[in-house]
Amino acid sequence: MSNHPPVAPVWIRGITIRQPWTTCILTGERTIKNRPRHWSWRGWLLLHSGQSVDTPAFRNPLVARTIRGRHLHTGAILGVARLTACHQDPDKAAPCDPWAHPGSHHLALADIHELALQLRCPALAGRVASGDDREQAGSALNLAGAILAGSNQPHGAGDVRAQHVAEVEILLVVVNEYLRTASDRSEYAYLLESMLSFEGVVSWREDLAWGLVNEEYEVSCPSCQANLFIVIGERGFFSTSGDYALSEDDVETTPLRPANPADMDGIGRRLHDIVLTDGHQDVANAMTYVFGDATCPDCETGFSVADQVSSDWSATH
Ligand SMILES: [Zn+2]
Ligand SMILES: [Zn+2]
Incomplete structure (x- = not known):
């Protein structure tokens, strides 16, 4: 496994969208996603439903009509879609x-599809263990991690981990091999998240990579x-409040205060050390902000970013 040549994986990217907007996409009605910045990447996207809900959106008649009768799951990967283009409309x-x-x-x-991921864990583990294609194995690790992360949710399909102890052990060995040889930042972030998921580390497993890849929590x-x-x-x-997603200009921001690596402890220290050992200086730097403070x-209240991400996670699971 460690002799893989370095290849650029065709990676499945993730995008976090708040409900009810995620479900609007999954119905197939909504095929446009608004973002504040251009995104040059094209290909398959995992549609991840964020933890918080955009409650005012329920008053939007288009939204209300589209989601009628649907359960709005949060904090989970709910579907896949293909990102085919990114444009801005002409002025006026x-x-x-x-x-x-x-x-x-x-x-x-x-190509928007709703997923029932919980059912696919054994097949993915088999594919990871037997495959010699880095791209396929990486995608399978990514999905298996997401499935395990989702399996303890109230709507999950029972205890996937307990049913597949042997597969999870294989996945953990394989993900550590791939971590040591990953060159791409996104690939690395997803592998790191999968590792936490296979280890059974709660409260960070769904959010770490999404934040590192999308560069926002x-x-x-x-x-x-x-x-x-x-x-x-x-x-x-920096930190900024909710309307940031819609208007990039004129939003108030306050700078983040990164942790001093020497003062980090617990999961933050461990992740920081692993990431540095694997040679990903930029991800290690991001970790000091994830485990630092925001205002x-x-x-103007100050708080720990990591505590707040994990407490939001706990509150919705
Ligand atoms: Zn347009
Ligand atoms: Zn406040």
Whole structure:
């Protein structure tokens, strides 16, 4: 396994979308996703339903009609879709689609499928263990991790982990092999998350990679409950409140305060050390922000980013 040549994997990317918008996509009615920035990547996307719910959206008649009679799952991978294009409408033109926001970048989605992932764990483990194709094995590890992470949810299909102890042990060995040889940041982040999932580490397994890859975490302020985005990446290192997703301009931001690696402990210290050992300096740097502190731009309360991501996770599972 360790002799794989370095190849660029065709990776399944993830995108986190709040309910009820996720379900609007899964019905097939909504094929445009609004984003504040251009996204050059094309291919398959895992549609991950965020933990918090955009409650005001229920008053939108288009939304209300589309989700009628549907259960709105949160904090889980609910489907896949193919991202085929990203465009902006011409200035002053009418939006290209009823779901499109003026001024936003419009991701065009096709081949939208709702998933029942819980049922596919044994098949994936077999494929990982027997396959010699890095790309396929990586995708299978990614999906198996997501399945195990989802298996303890209230709507999950029983205790997948207990039923598949041997497969999970194989997956853990294999994921560690791949971690040591992963070159791509996204690939590495997903493998790290899968590792936590196979180990049974709760509260981080669904969120770590989504945040590292999308370069943002979605949390609520522990004091005023405002919906906040913690941005860690190319756009900077700051926290900002909920309307950030719709308007990139004129939002208030406050800088994050990274942890000093020497002072980190627990899961944060362990992840930071693994990531440094594997040679991913940029991910290690991101970890110091994930396990550092943020300030709410609305009420100026300071809080631990990691604590807030995991407490939001606990509150919805
Ligand atoms: Zn458009
Ligand atoms: Zn606040």
